Amino acid sequence: MRNLLNFLIRYNYWFLFVLLETASFVLLFRFNHYQQSVYFTSANVVAGKVYEISGGISSYFYLKSTNQDLLDRNIYLERQVSTLKKALKENQVDSLEIDRIANALGDNNKIFKAHVINNSLNQVDNYITLDKGSSDGIRPEMGVVGGGGVVGIVYMTSPKYSVVISVLNTKSSISCKIKGSEYFGYLKWEHGDSRYAYLKDLPRHAEFNLGDTVITSGYSNVFPEGIMVGTVDDMSDSNDGLSYLLKIKLATNFGRISDVRVISALGREEQTELEGRSVK
């Protein structure tokens, strides 16, 4: 007992030291938000880790019922897929449409929905007005696509509206190719019938058949590659005899377009700038 007392007396400064340090740290944690938050965070890290481990273990016990659920879901989805496939086969034109949307939705393109509020067919130069404008993100030279296929190219925008040069416009010229071959030409409308346009500058050695599908080539970067334009209806030689002149039956029925999509191809400025520089 005496030894213990002696010991305590001899090392009393240790007690004072611990006491004072404790007081300091109480102050530290009581009044400093940073230390307080770190303290509680580290405590939470421990708790979080414990819960994570326990969750990882207990999840094994539910594997069987999870498996059963997945199997049921799988069967249901497989049935759905087969039904959809059947529906697709019955409607070939629509399958093209689906392809095209899937293509257009590629990571390089942004799509805006718009509604046609004004349209004309019988002028020499036809324009379409849309109810979306620059405030919705639409810019000149974006491509416009309807339910059937290509509709035109955005010409001017105001904050709320935009004017589209329709395919049925002598200024319009869209780079196209025959699906399945890489031969390309450009699409021109020679006023008159709103159902037909002409594909020009297709080389003479190009191989194709009447009824072949014509799609956008993607070269101009206004439209992504593979958007439906129409089908080859008739063929003749161009005036100079160096290339074909194909009569194209347009896939879009310009008489009744109402809802269209505007496609913004990202990186277009870059391509245009580069091409402009190379011309200089």
Next chain:
Amino acid sequence: MVTTYIHKFFWFSGLVLLQVLILNNVHIGGYATPFLYVYFILKFESGVSRNELMLWGFLLGFVIDTFSNTPGMNAAAAVLLAFVRPLFLGLFAPRDGLENVSPSFKSMGNSSFIKYLIACVFIHHMALLTIEFFSFTSASALLLRMVFSTLLTVTCIMAVEGVKK
């Protein structure tokens, strides 16, 4: 006896004011801040009891903390410094031992006094800055601050010693 306490009181207030008004705003290169107030503890007579020195240290740190809105940090570091000071004093003091004198170039000899300063100041800064950072994620920044602040504080103390002479 009374005169020594009055003397200490003036040093205490002077160092606190110097620290909180001027030196706390010094951040040379974003790393070095002098904590000159430890000079008060370092200059205590060698014969003072540990308990008394620790109480002084706590009081000093607490006052500094109150001024700089960091409750507990300087107090903890100063108490630690007061606790280990007799150890370093014994380590670096000349063999024949010190009587009840204040450590200085004259009483300890140049190299011993500098070693004593560096050891004490480094311990104090290590404690203080570790508490301030409260994590070792930026260990290199912490270490740089410790080293440069120690150098700066030691330089300041030697300057004060030089002026007093």
